[in-house]
Amino acid sequence: MDTLSAIFTRRSVRKYSDKPVSDATVKLLLQAxxxxxxxxxxxxxxxxxxxxxxxxxxxxxxxxxxxxxxxCQVAIVVCGNTKLEATKGHWIPDGSNAAMNILLAAHSLGLGGVWTTFYPYEDRTAGIRKLLNLPEHIMPLTIIPLGYPVEKRAYQDRFNPAKVHYEKW
Known part of the structure; x- marks a missing residue:
């Protein structure tokens, strides 16, 4: 699947089949x-x-x-390491870029997933932090549950030219 097809046809998936997701596939998603x-x-x-x-x-x-x-068959929690960020708060866009790559790569491999937010909700971040025993400097951003979708959702054109401004507002 080419990049634009992946971008335009990816949909959030919350219903998964029982088909296992291989370790090799998970590694490929992490590489992405x-x-x-x-x-x-x-x-x-x-x-x-x-x-x-x-x-x-x-x-x-x-x-x-x-x-x-x-x-889901497997989930990936995307976190930020605040000890490594270039500037305070940069772990958020860094992790967001990684999460989107996971979702697009998953879609291109026939998998489905959905961004499920932890940060900035304190109750959610505290819950996953405790469950996974995350160190203080590791910030949970999102969890991406993954699996093979049981249904296929149609493409929806979301382009809205009224949202585009050229040169100035």
Whole structure:
């Protein structure tokens, strides 16, 4: 799948089949994540891969929009390492770039996923921090549950020329 096709046809997926996601595929997704740009090339991201169903089942207890997570085959928590960021707060766009690469790469491989936010919600970040035993300098940004989708959603053109401003507002 070419890049523009991946961008235009990717949709958030919350319903997954039971088909396993291989370790090789997960590694490829992580390689795609780490190919994303970062501020001053600091690569301030860290990733936690979760396959354990018991761990996945606990996430909805502290995240109100995570009811779909226990049904995924694997999830990747995208985190920022505040000790590595170029400037305070740069872990957020660094991790966001990595997360988008994961979602696009997953789609190109026939997988589906959805960005499920932790940061900046204190209750969510505290919950995942405790569950995964994250050190203080590791900030959880999002979790991306992944699996093979059970349904295919149609493309929707979201381009809105009224949102585009040239030269000045």
């Amino acid at each position: 994540a780490m190919a994303a740009p970062t501020a001053k090339n600091t690569q301030s991201w860290e990733f936690v891969v979760i396959r354990d169903k018991n761990t996945l089942a606990q996430i909805p207890s502290f995240h109100p929009f995570a009811k779909h997570i226990p049904t």
